[in-house]
Amino acid sequence: MISPRIDRSTRVILQGISGRAGRLHSRLMREYGTNIVAGVSPPKDINEINGIPLFPDCASAVKATGATVSVALVGAYDLLEAMREAVAAGIKMIVTPTEGMPVHDALKAKRLTQQAGVLWIGGSTPGMAVAEVAKLGFLPDVSLKSGALGLMSKSGTLSYEAGFRLAQGGIGTSVWIGVGGDPVKGVRYSDLVPFYAQDKQTRGVLIIGEIGGRDEEDFADALKTHAFAKPVFALIAGRTAPEGVSMGHAGALTYGNHGGYASKRAALENAGVRVFSSLNEMAEKIADVF
């Protein structure tokens, strides 16, 4: 897996730049420091948006700019095709904030990116950021303060709130990765354990999880497998959510013994993770030990 650590020299293209979200976020990302070198958009009368040159397809954008990273802001049903195009063009890391990608499309996208050695962050991800350096996606600037805490989250808003409170308490983040709220996602918490283990800026890791799936349990296993030596913290949403209903995120669905809170908390605690019950507790206790 390639490193998710981006910097201001990382060349980024934006697929779907001419849409509403593409126009807004290309500007916000660029203002933050992200080196957006090209936008991909069906040919129209314009040849640039927010000062970013447009190309009709990924291949020509990559050829002209040497970009290695793509942020795809296209419709849920167009996402698989956009990812195929990006992978074929030689992109090495793709961030897909779009919500509502069909799960069977996500299975295909995951196989495609795995086989090509491409790092996929998403779907339904708020994005990722190296605080005070560059960001890909929607992470709000007020929550981003540079520091030593690695942060991974399924949820956008809960991580914004957590990052904001931590920043207010003086705790900043190193590399923040929104893994996203879909049941089948690209990179998962467990895949990123080796990265955070070797990342020099990172001195501890916080995961913001939620009910549904087995990502938190697999993360706990990976901590043990890799003998992860930095302190790990967790906050898990949905302890009191009703069974059998998706809670906003497609992945946040429990049925029977599947995906419940208790199993996640037990697995994490068993791997030495400090699991918090509230945002306040999280902000206070991390500030105490960090």
Added chain:
Amino acid sequence: MYLLEHDAKQLLARHGIPSPQGCLLTAPDAGSQLPPGPWVVKAQITVGGRGKAGLIKKAVTANEVAETTAAIIGQQAKGRTVRAVRVEQQVQGAGEAYISMLLDPAAAGVRIIMAAQGGMEIEALPPNALHMVTVAPEAATLAAAAEKLAASFDGATGKALAEAGRAMADAFITTEALLIEINPLFVHNDGSWVAGDAKFVTDDSALPRQPEQHALLADSNGPYVETALKDTHGCDYVVVDPAGEIALLTTGAGLSMMLIDEMRAAGLKPYNFLDIRTGGLRGETRRLISVLQWMHQGPNVQVMLINVFAGITDLGEFARLLVSALRDVPEFKVPVVARLAGNGMETARTVLVEAGITLHNDLDAALAEVRGHLKGRK
């Protein structure tokens, strides 16, 4: 969607997986539409452990069916109310096996699980009783893998698992399923089989291209009310406690879930979960108006708490839309407590103060004010 067993079985039947004859009853019935008896009467509710909860009962006479139906309908389990039962012909003299197909998110494939014993939760079986394999999410590959896995079982069980596996492979891919589990799979001595129980979880994101699943949303007050609301209104709304006292106007799935957990831990009773998606309001009040109308239906709702953390959304615009929506739903008269943080906070404060709403920066302070509005509490 986690489908009700009855819907799951009807959908599976269309994809070559038969079940015992059965019908859906929403009220006791003297027996005109019943299949041949004896019967089993099964509560239609999407929570596990129905048997242990007394929500699955056998019946020998049509009168017993009517009595059992009357007794089961209206019962509650894990916050959900039983609105219907499936009355099904009992299967006698058959063995019970297990088969399921489910997503394997780590391997980006579909996992097939088979066992010669069924009827209990698979967690209760010894691990070596479960035969499993994960393969690519493609119909022919899945069918071939299911047949191969079934070949490790003897006689009638092997024959039934192979046939059911082939049919399930096609159903799983065609319906874009997340999980299909048949437990028990009733197997007769000659290898013929039917699905005893069916658990079927479909992908809400695929609904626009799955018309037979989309049709299940036709009754907007039916069993899939949350999915129907999302389909129509573009936001996620779940009544988490029909007797709840605090309506929540919130955005973001994770933050909204966490707020509910924290409020409950503090002894408060939230009425609903909401991810309104402020980014999708697009300057219109329509979605906010609908949400306020739904909240008004909560019989015990005494106060509304707004909690929005705005990374990108402009809170000033949100506050204006909110005040306008509140004006358009005058019947919803409860006090409003707001906690906003992020972009455009100062404009939002001006707009809300003019409308008589106190704005808090701090969630704990907002919760303290919420508490003050609850009747009969300190």
